[in-house]
Amino acid sequence: MNRIFNNPDFVVEDAVRGYLKAHPDILAATENARVLRRPLAPQKDKVGIVTGGGSGHEPAFLGYVGDGMVDAVAVGEIFSSPSAKAFHDAFVAADGGRGVACLYGNYAGDNMNVKLAVKQAAKHDLTVKTVVANDDVPSAPKDEIKKRRGVAGEILMWKVGGARADEGADLDEVIASAQKAIDATRSIGIGLSPCTIPAVGKPNFSIEDGHMEVGIGHHGEPGVAVMPIKPANEIADLMLDHILPDLPFEKDDDVALLVSGLGATPIMELYILYDRLAEVLQARGMNTRHLFIGNYFTSLEMQGVTLTMMRLDSELDRLLSAPARSLGLTRI
Amino acid sequence: MNRIFNNPDFVVEDAVRGYLKAHPDILAATENARVLRRPLAPQKDKVGIVTGGGSGHEPAFLGYVGDGMVDAVAVGEIFSSPSAKAFHDAFVAADGGRGVACLYGNYAGDNMNVKLAVKQAAKHDLTVKTVVANDDVPSAPKDEIKKRRGVAGEILMWKVGGARADEGADLDEVIASAQKAIDATRSIGIGLSPCTIPAVGKPNFSIEDGHMEVGIGHHGEPGVAVMPIKPANEIADLMLDHILPDLPFEKDDDVALLVSGLGATPIMELYILYDRLAEVLQARGMNTRHLFIGNYFTSLEMQGVTLTMMRLDSELDRLLSAPARSLGLTRI
Incomplete structure (x- = not known):
């Protein structure tokens, strides 16, 4: 193994600390060490955009936190879902009072933990709606399309959802655009x-x-x-x-x-x-x-x-063209 | 070997063609298939910035062609110097009437071919001055600093030289700033x-x-x-x-x-x-x-x-901060 790390059990901790030191203008810590947010989040009167997933896919997922993109991210172990608590805390970090769109990929662990987190959020009146990315064609036949995994199409879904939220759309509108994005991907x-x-x-x-x-x-x-x-x-x-x-x-x-x-x-x-x-x-x-x-x-x-x-379509084209700034994707 | 190519002898041709198709707003072809330029180059009344080197270091070298960066690049085979003709044609592609700064790395093949190309350019009154990057500390002791190789410090040298040229500096001023940059790296x-x-x-x-x-x-x-x-x-x-x-x-x-x-x-x-x-x-x-x-x-x-x-120093800080747009490095 030709790799660069300290303790193999703490690669995520160590990397997240490096990211936070390197990019304080783009990434901010929260009380939960496994949740990062935009420095501007929660942004009042904007629908919050949340995602999350296992580490090892960098720049996904934390590299898509940024202006016009994702407001808060739940960070998992390498190739493992973040915990339900991390998703929940990311919802709170992203909530500016108009609800949160959780746009994530179709994996068993993520599905389970997002569902738990959404329930938990509902208990204190935080409305979270979800879009589950399923863009990976070979992972299931078309008549079982809901079983397909989410892969890099998620990036375009975040871009679309983030831009729609920036336009001032409400939660249902953001969810509809993000769902349209992944359905077309x-x-x-x-x-x-x-x-x-x-x-x-x-x-x-x-x-x-x-x-x-x-x-x-x-x-x-x-x-x-x-x-x-x-x-x-x-x-x-x-x-x-x-x-x-x-x-x-x-x-x-x-x-x-x-x-x-x-x-x-x-x-x-x-x-x-x-x-x-x-x-x-x-x-x-x-x-x-x-x-x-x-x-x-x-x-x-x-x-x-x-x-x-x-x-x-014209809407997706407009939303992909909108300005954005994150480590993984910047549009100017 | 787990790699993606067609004919192994034509990986550079095939990749360059892909780059040109992908980024017509940033990279333009010239009559020499091994020379790429900014679409705006040659830019009248600006000192032209040229570099070049072997392929396989992407985004270096062609990925640093762009606004506020390099005007034209000579593209070599994988890990091999571009030809003298490619460097010469890059000088011509970059020349807006105020001369050309060729900012490249210290390798035997590049040294030889740049020197030949500079002589050739002088014959038709194109003034080219050079800075040879030698930022790689372990490649020679400090008392033989001129023998050191140029490595990633070249990127900062291009950024400094490109920004200085954008400010309207003359050729000697651009060369002085680029030399200062690499000397401090x-x-x-x-x-x-x-x-x-x-x-x-x-x-x-x-x-x-x-x-x-x-x-x-x-x-x-x-x-x-x-x-x-x-x-x-x-x-x-x-x-x-x-x-x-x-x-x-x-x-x-x-x-x-x-x-x-x-x-x-x-x-x-x-x-x-x-x-x-x-x-x-x-x-x-x-x-x-x-x-x-x-x-x-x-x-x-x-x-x-x-x-x-x-x-x-304050000058290098200012020049690194200046706007730039290339595939490898963008500042906004």
Whole structure:
């Protein structure tokens, strides 16, 4: 294991402390060490935006706290859900009096803890409504779409929800826009290597060298196929073959595209992949209006890539264009 | 090898094409396929800023082309110098009539090709002056400081030179500021794993698993010591022990700090390291006025980290603060 940490059981604590020291203009501590907020949160008369999830996906989740984005985040152990108390305390940290939209990903632990936290909040009259991201196409067939996992599409959902809240929308309107965002979004991941949680010390899943796993999850959840690594162009085609027909994306669609490395794939390889993606989308008559390429949602030092696409209407286009400022995504 | 490419001999071509498709607002092609420029370059009556270097260090070098930064870049093969012709054509692409500052790193191939290109440019009355970055402390002792390599300190040098050119300074003034910037900058790298050039197919240097190489170069150039991987805090201390006494950095210094992953080190680990760096610098009475943490200057999928520090005077502080917009570094 070639990694940089002190005590493997305290990597999250140590990293969060570093983040807080590094970015006091963007991230502020709360009384709960596992909850961070925007320095401006709670912002009076704005719907609060909350998310949360396991660590090891940086810049997700805490890197999307910021202006026009997320107000407060619940931070879990590596690849583990934050506690119900952390979600609850994040709701309180984000609540400016107009309720809280909790926009998170579809994982068993997160579902359970968010539900508990929402109930707890209701007891002291804090209204929290939720959108559960399920953009990961290979994780379940379309007729079981509610079973799909949430992956990098969450970033676009946060952007949309955050911008809608900034416009002064009420809680139901923010929830409706965020739900529309994730309903119009599809993702797929390709894994080329496993990754190692420092406290475990060895990978808890394996990908044979020279092979790739299509549809792999962010924690090594099994995909739909394992095969020898294909050339970049074929990888791009294969990803598009999974997600384009699923929505479906069609000719003349305006789209947002997010290509994220999983942590250890060189940035230049994401651009090699994008070169083909752009070619195919153009040939199919789609118009890429928003583009993000980089390490936006990672899995420690896993090699591989995720592709996320959102079909835009005028509202989603407007909300993705709105100003935002966070460590992971800034729009000026 | 768990990597994403088509033909291993054309990874640079394929990636550059992807970059140009992805970011037409930031990067423009020139007649030379190995030279990219700002869409606004050449900018009349502004000193042009040029750099160049081998590929595989993304976002360096092409990711620092942008407003307030670099006007044109010469792109080399992976870990290889761009040709003299590419440097020359970059000078032409950047020349707005007030001369060109070529700000690059101290490597044999780059030195040779820049010198040839400068001579060639002089033949048609294009004045090019150079600053050679040599911020990598472990690569040579202080009494042979001119032999040191240029590493991530180049980014701060480009930022300073680019901002000075934007202020309307003449060529000698831009060169003086960029030289001052790199003279006030020190860096060190720690490698935890080797990396593989796709066309080679296997690492061309090795680091034993569980070990780290102190002072390693961006292409696997030997460092000053190999040892079992230390805890993060000791790695931070060790890096500071090398660079603080070398300048030296002292109590009450204002500094800029840049912590860059080498490509495959999870971002959270950079923050674990920063937590300690911040603690030590504060204890020593230094004031970090500019901070950059992320993958700013990489070596493909190498694991490890570089630390760069610049001692600021009021001019360097002003120039680092100036607006800039590039893929690798944006200031608003």
